[in-house]
Amino acid sequence: MEQQQKQNTNKFGNWVKTSITARMLMVGTLVMILLLPLSYISSLINERSFRQQDVVNEINGKWGNNVLVYGPILKLPYKTYTETTIYNKETKTYATETETKIKYAYIFPENLDTQITADSKTLKRGNFESAVYTSSMNFTGNYIKPQLASKDIKDEDIIWDKASIIIKTSNLKGIKNEMFINLNNSKYTFETNFNNTQNTYLNELESSFIKKEDAPIDVSKSFNFSMTFNGSKLIQIIPIGKTTTMSMASNWPDPSFIGSFLPDDETKEITKDGFKANWKVLHINRAFSQQHLNAIPNLSQFAFGTKFVVMVDEFQKSERSAKYGFLVIGLTFLIFFLIQTMSKINIHPFQYLMIGLALVMFYTLLVSISEHSNFLKAYLVAGISVVLLITLYSKSILKNIKFPLFIGVSLTALYTFIYVIIQLENYALLVGSIGLFLILAIVMFVSRKIDWHNG
Structure with missing residues (x-):
């Protein structure tokens, strides 16, 4: 066996x-x-x-995070009236009381042109690296008289001397210049609006009250302002102009064009020394209007721009x-x-x-x-x-x-x-x-x- x-x-x-x-x-x-x-x-x-x-997030947090600019938006106060009928038991009569409240309309520019240059580089910690940049963003455009009658707002109820300009951005920390806007040849400075409760992803800057003669009451009023950012990863704007144009140039050789709108193929150039690109967005291309009541809408999904890609990392x-x-x-x-x-x-x-x-x-x-x-x-x-x-x-x-x-x-x-x-x-x-x-x-x-x- x-x-x-x-x-x-x-x-x-x-x-x-x-x-x-x-x-x-x-x-x-x-x-x-x-x-x-x-x-x-x-x-x-x-x-x-x-x-x-x-580590990359830590680098970006110290240098500056991604940049998204939403603005400039004309904040326009107006009066609303509420009538209340009260019955008086003693006189057995009715009395009508009128309460006045202030609400706000938010007006987008007729034209918005943005010129952006970004000086890009990589920051390293050990073998980790992140794409960062210093960007110069120049905005020009104009406002026309708001057509608020269609929303049952009369011209005499608009408080023009209490109007202001609002700019929203994702990277308040990265701003490297004093913020002001030139409107109809007058200069207005900005302050951070800590009362902002809308769009918590974005920080809000609000200008001082604009002069009545600088407001677009009867004729178009032009504006321009500049922003310098330390940022990382990407640059985007929201196309709030009825006609929005943007041009961007950078020494970064590996851009990725992102968002709801792509640059014109005829003007796009990408080389080992950098890239240039131009965008044009018409109001008919996006699904929102030029005037909004009570609150600034969250339009982040319509943003477009460029991502600074670090090609396949280690x-x-x-x-x-x-x-x-x-x-x-x-x-x-x-x-x-x-x-x-x-x-x-x-x-x-x-x-x-x-x-x-x-x-x-x-x-x-x-x-x-x-x-x-x-x-x-x-x-x-x-x-x-x-x-x-x-x-x-x-x-x-x-x-x-x-x-x-x-x-x-x-x-x-x-x-x-x-x-x-x-x-x-x-x-x-x-x-x-x-x-x-x-x-x-x-x-x-x-x-x-x-x-x-x-x-």
């Missing part, structure tokens, strides 16, 4: 050693096992990425690289499997496991080194270390120099291929698909000589 068990054990051991099917099952199982440490590495990259975002590159971990492990094991099958050299499962763990270590080296250097240097150090380690280790397994050299060259080509894909933006999927197709073709060509029926 014991002899029979030994014979069965020997048969199973021989089957594992000689059967192609058994080796395939073993390699497949090891690949699946190694997916577990790969998932932990992906979690580590995400954790470090969140840390990077915290952690994004590491994350994209880790996504190819399954491919690297699978193809490396496939190479060893083909060598083992074609040369009849035995490779123990433990040796496969050691090779797989070395491949996984590539990603921990990449992430840790890239935090203290740029991605290319980290990739080179991690790649060369792992390729040399596996090449030297495979020499002790395969007992010759030919196969280890082939493995070293193959791994070098594979890591180079993945690095190229990571750097590409628009063509990553295309190049990756072509590369995988060529790899599949090579494997099919090499494996055609294997006798698959002998396993």
